[in-house]
Amino acid sequence: MEMEAETRKRDRPREAVVPRRKKEITPAEQQWMALAAAEALAAREKAMAEEKDKPPTDFLAVQAAEFRESWTRLWSDHFGDFEDTTKIPPMRFTDNPAPPYTAFRDETLQIFSVKVAGVRQGLQWPLHVFGTVALRDAVDRNRNIIFNRKRDNCQTLTQEDPNLALTGPTRAVVMLRPVTFEVELTVRGNTESEDKDLSYLAVPLMHRSPFDSCLFISDYTSKLSTLEFTHAHLFYSVEATISVRVIGGSWHGYRCQFFACTASINQEVLLLDSGNEEVPVAGDGDIELSRKVASVEFEGKLKVFVKAWHGDNFFVKKEMVFTPKEAGRSHGILNVGFCKMKVTVAWSLISRDHNPTKSLV
Template identity: 40%
Template sequence: MRFTFGPIPSYARPHCTMQIFSVRVADLEDGLRWPLHVHGLVAARDTSDHNRNFLFSRTRDNCQVLTQQDPYLLLTGPSRVIVIIDPITIEFQLKVKSKTDPEEDEMLAFGIFNYPQTYLATHVIRSGILCDRCTIELAYAPLDPSVEATIIGVRIIDGVWPEGLRGRVVAEVTTVREGEVLLLDSRDGKMPISPSTGAVELWRHVVSVDLEGGKLVVSVVASPQIAGKEDGDDGGGSAVVVARGEAVFAPERAGTSNGTCDLGFCKVEVAVAWSLVSSLWNERRALAKLAEERAWMSVLCVPV
């Protein structure tokens, strides 16, 4: 949301970005057995600032339990879009928690995935990253030119969410087939809704959207908590749908948009903030040009 409000600098523009849909653990080796109590990190680095942009980060005291039926990491990032100008890297540092001794935690995945290409995709790309004790499957798609969409609010504005219904909030980009970004899944727990404001607490917020020809679709899905999971669904979707509402957004360069998902028993308002993106190279070039212009002005303004 760097350029959502206020003046937009010249170096902010649509860029080629990478949308990451899911990260899955597969093909366990070397004595590892399901379920796995996983902690550690998955992070991306790009030319925006070279810092880690976390997709997954959990401490040992807050492990995620992965099963053979649901081996997807619950992603909470990125915190901003991943910009593809120079090659980007995805870093994995994942461990399996020992049941007895912290010193005996086992390494699950340790490595780096390099992505140098900038070609476009109309479907989800699935790359298997071979690690010593498992395979990490990364599902992603490059989008160009694209902008950053931040889902800043999901709020019930009419009606109530029924007890006993599982809730899922997902985002899709119409230019990428079979791609779904899981923003929230209450699973067998209660839908995280604030009793005072009706706001729904999301896991993920940031999505890349094609500026030319693409649209952002945010869906709220209600299903029984005891429902099974579809084979191949990223993050474990429910096979039985009680109600589904969609809000469709045309991409913008800045500002905010609002839409409503009508599920019948309640209406859910979705708010999206739009922003262009930038890179360190563009910013430094713009600052150097500004410094040069100021230097010339100071020379021209010196009295003879």
């Protein structure tokens, strides 16, 4: 039976396989196909370019929102509202001795500059910018403001001068744990509905060098911009609060810039830039510096210097060098010819205690 079935299967006539006839493609169809292929390739290249150029905006925005939510959940009962600023003053131990085990020569974060390194998605220079830039350390978890402007007091940034005019920190920033760099910046439009979020982020700044003070440049890309943040991690440092008072002559008709820098980091902290205006001098002779607090390695040096202009012409540069102390004050004289100034540096150890009343002993 099996042999007969195999014989019948073998003897069954096979179906002839007839090759299909290839369809003729007309010249018009060829032209259409070539055009469609070119359009598809162009669309793919455009999509790839847009994807490559697309910043990680959503991730950073989500990260910032999550930071705000987690901060409120973890710390609001201890340190108040999310927008609260640090209650710890500078010069805590300049005149009063520090309680035992509460203040040290410590690791700090020195802030040099924050600038808008690039814009995107149709933004055009100049930019009228307002908002907040702050740092949060583990001492009290509150904002240590370095830039803060309302909508009716924007700073105008240009491509030639994209640096934010910093006004802080108000005390030394301690690097016990990662410091959070927090940004909420907006570009003002013709109306509030036309305002645009320039940058919204909250990112940790980590310990990066186990032994030596180092300079770092970090950049963060948000929806409309890239921010560049120049900072240093300083070891065994103390807090220096700088003040300047006119004791002879006058700044009338002159412009100036005041700077401070540490010996180990070749970078300047801009204390004051009078721009095209005369130097702001109070009635008692004090020059109103925009920034007053810097960190200095205890075994290093602090240099304070001034540059002066008359009209558009550079006039003079004078500087002086201070040796850091753990407490007390250092004094020196800056003489630029037409004006003599007394520079005072108030020194203090770095506090790790968030209770500001403990310094009053």
